[in-house]
Amino acid sequence: MTERSILVSVFTLPAPLTATVAGAAHPTRATFDVVNPATGEIFAAAPDASVADVDAAARVAHDAFPSWRSDPAARRVALHAAADALDAARDEIVPILTAEQGKTLAQSAREVGVAAAYLRYYADMELERQLLRDDADAVVQIVHRPLGPAAIIAPWNFPLIIAVAKIAPALSAGNTVVLKPSPYTPLSSLKVGEVLRGVLPPGVFNVLSGGNEAGAALTAHPLIRKISFTGSTATGKAIAAAAAADLKRTTLELGGNDAAIILDDADPAVVATGIFARAFHNTGQVCVAPKRVYVPEKLRAAVVEAFADLARDARIGDGTDPATQYGPLNNRSQRDRVAELVSDAVSQGATLAAGGSVIEGSGFFYQPTILTDISDGVRIVDEEQFGPALPVIGYRDVEDALARANATHFGLGGSVWGTDPERAATVVERVEAGMTWVNTHSATTFDQPFAGIKWSGIGVENGRWALEGFTEMQVIHQAR
Numbered sequence: 010m011t012e013r014s015i016l017v018s019v020f021t022l023p024a025p026l027t028a029t030v031a032g033a034a035h036p037t038r039a040t041f042d043v044v045n046p047a048t049g050e051i052f053a054a055a056p057d058a059s060v061a062d063v064d065a066a067a068r069v070a071h072d073a074f075p076s077w078r079s080d081p082a083a084r085r086v087a088l089h090a091a092a093d094a095l096d097a098a099r100d101e102i103v104p105i106l107t108a109e110q111g112k113t114l115a116q117s118a119r120e121v122g123v124a125a126a127y128l129r130y131y132a133d134m135e136l137e138r139q140l141l142r143d144d145a146d147a148v149v150q151i152v153h154r155p156l157g158p159a160a161i162i163a164p165w166n167f168p169l170i171i172a173v174a175k176i177a178p179a180l181s182a183g184n185t186v187v188l189k190p191s192p193y194t195p196l197s198s199l200k201v202g203e204v205l206r207g208v209l210p211p212g213v214f215n216v217l218s219g220g221n222e223a224g225a226a227l228t229a230h231p232l233i234r235k236i237s238f239t240g241s242t243a244t245g246k247a248i249a250a251a252a253a254a255d256l257k258r259t260t261l262e263l264g265g266n267d268a269a270i271i272l273d274d275a276d277p278a279v280v281a282t283g284i285f286a287r288a289f290h291n292t293g294q295v296c297v298a299p300k301r302v303y304v305p306e307k308l309r310a311a312v313v314e315a316f317a318d319l320a321r322d323a324r325i326g327d328g329t330d331p332a333t334q335y336g337p338l339n340n341r342s343q344r345d346r347v348a349e350l351v352s353d354a355v356s357q358g359a360t361l362a363a364g365g366s367v368i369e370g371s372g373f374f375y376q377p378t379i380l381t382d383i384s385d386g387v388r389i390v391d392e393e394q395f396g397p398a399l400p401v402i403g404y405r406d407v408e409d410a411l412a413r414a415n416a417t418h419f420g421l422g423g424s425v426w427g428t429d430p431e432r433a434a435t436v437v438e439r440v441e442a443g444m445t446w447v448n449t450h451s452a453t454t455f456d457q458p459f460a461g462i463k464w465s466g467i468g469v470e471n472g473r474w475a476l477e478g479f480t481e482m483q484v485i486h487q488a489r
């Protein structure tokens with residue numbers, strides 16, 4: 010592994026970023042600090058929304074709803090304009106995203122581009138009125154109605170892609186939005202709020218940063234009619250409970266602990282390269298990434314060695330350094346959690362094939378880590394590590410591998426790897442997960458449903474399924 014020298018981030022915000030409510034800057038009484046994970050230093054402050062601020066945003070979203078919902082043609086034009094505005098502001102947003110999240114500048118640029126593309130994709134999509142029946146008795150039609158103001162609550166690993174994957178279908182379907190980003194990564198969302206002032210009608214898109222209390226106030230607000238949340242399973246359950254009191258509609262995209270199963274006909278170097286790229290992307294902070302690898306005992310040594318070589322060659326460093334492949338963990342507590350899970354595994358007999366240590370310095374860096382001589386029942390196998398440490402577990406036969414892969418409450422993704430794709434496809438159908446892959450993992454597109462099963466989520470994102478999730482069905486039955 011090549012440890013990059015940790016650059017002192019010179020990035021400072023040209024001006025403090027503000028919350029957006031009713032298409033204008035919204036002052037808050039308090040602010041909170043935002044830390045650059047590459048340096049461990051505070052580099053900015055973000056508005057800390059109070060319950061009163063949340064109330065103000067929900068009210069303006071409610072007031073903006075009737076006119077926004079009534080004009081689909083105007084929505085189409087506005088969403089295309091919003092996409093163009095994001096593209097035009099890319100160079101301003103990218104350094105902000107890297108400074109608060111830690112990912113490389115290239116990955117931040119891609120994230121802004123994908124966010125703009127989501128807006129374009131949904132700008133032109135609509136749920137057509139459906140004629141169900143037209144006979145001697147009746148004409149029956151189905152229409153989809155927007156729900157009202159939607160709360161969108163996002164995590165810190167892909168702050169913009171995850172938020173805009175919700176905002177775009179929400180707005181396209183005629184809802185209005187209050188976005189609350191993670192307190193670890195509020196700035197890129199606040200910036201998007203500023204960029205879209207004057208592009209979207211006032212009140213249609215509001216952005217408030219704040220802590221978990223602001224999120225809870227938003228989910229409990231009586232004017233909010235839909236909650237679309239991505240984050241941990243624990244928070245998802247709290248949100249489901251809060252929503253139940255008012256029967257608010259929810260879409261919950263939650264944690265995962267995806268298994269990658271390697272079959273005995275696999276080429277160790279080929280599959281290790283494919284799995285490593287997906288497991289360590291974004292420094293392992295990807296919901297739908299391989300988080301445990303099951304390999305036949307006879308291939309284990311070769312696969313572990315191939316993974317260890319890749320881990321040792323990985324270039325870790327500040328996201329602003331063009332040579333960096335993998336940035337820091339986003340925050341100190343996540344870095345400490347990964348370190349704790351690795352130490353726990355080693356204390357229970359696991360072998361470190363690569364890595365296993367915090368990279369000293371003020372940033373939140375951790376060595377890419379490969380663990381083996383490990384099995385189910387150890388925390389790093391059973392829990393979601395969400396970081397750059399991968400356990401490689403030997404299995405006896407395919408039945409054994411599937412039983413272990415499926416023995417979890419999680420059900421986000423899963424993959425099967427081998428030289429015979431047909432054989433791998435028959436195995437992957439038995440993986441209990443919402444998204445499954447053969448010889449790849451985490452591959453998603455705008456039109457491919459994104460959905461977890463079991464404790465990994467409720468509801469579907471992407472494609473027309475996301476639009477359906479931001480609407481409710483109305484039956485219009487006309488008697489003849």
Ligand code: NAD
Nearest residue numbers: 163164165190191221224225240241244262263264265296
């Ligand atoms: P988190 O659950 O701690 O926080 C997510 C968001 O919820 C933040 O904005 C936070 O402020 C807010 N929040 C916290 N408590 C709240 C409450 N009671 N009411 C309302 N809002 C509240 O998650 P995180 O640590 O930011 O993100 C990491 C987790 O997200 C991982 O488990 C990861 O797997 C998951 N994730 C899932 C997906 C997916 O699509 N399934 C995608 C990315 C991340």
